[in-house]
Amino acid sequence: MATKGASVGVLALQGDVVEHLSAMRESGVDALPIKTVEDLGRVDGLVIPGGESTTVMKLLDRFQLAEPIAQRVREGMPLWGTCMGMIVIARDVTGTQQPTLDLMDISVRRNAFGRQNESAEVPLAIPALGDKPFPGVFIRAPWVERAGRAVETLGERDGHAVMVRQENVLATSFHPELTGDRRVHEYFICMVHDALVGKRRKIA
Ligand code: GLN
8 A cells, every 4th residue: 555655844944945955855755845834734843944043933933833843743743953943852951041942851962063164064983874984064063062961972073072972862963954965864764764664553
């Protein structure tokens, strides 16, 4: 029996939305921009892209999306935050009272790699993606300052975690959508397929 393919949403309030949508489509899934709760109901996984975290937290409140996203994630929907997205899903932001969605047990430091390195492309060893280093594009990127026991570090730059996962939530400090390398998108799509299979099993 044919089953419907997975669809992945990209939060489309601000930031590099278009790049993620095309990277997802190139990787073989339906991809939809997400602006409303109705949009959110149509997808099996969500990406929060790069952008400006304080602006996006305000917009999430204004569009009444913060709680519906948190609820879907608590029910098992896979979520991936890139750069600003990592900040938005963190428990807290070191040195600030900045509000977050608190969906992963990490504390992050904004703009952590310093002025000299505000933008850089750094080859990263990420065993979960295979032997070939991944081109890490960092743009005023955060790093993970503290990670709880449930958080798995998948990649580091200069001893700081820059790719982490806690169950159905993935975060990268860098921007895979700005490279031609689709391995992190494919990794996330696998998380989405696994969640769908798990859900079907629960229903069956
Ligand atoms: N520095 C930005 C912030 O703190 C994130 C930068 C990015 O997403 N490229 O929101």
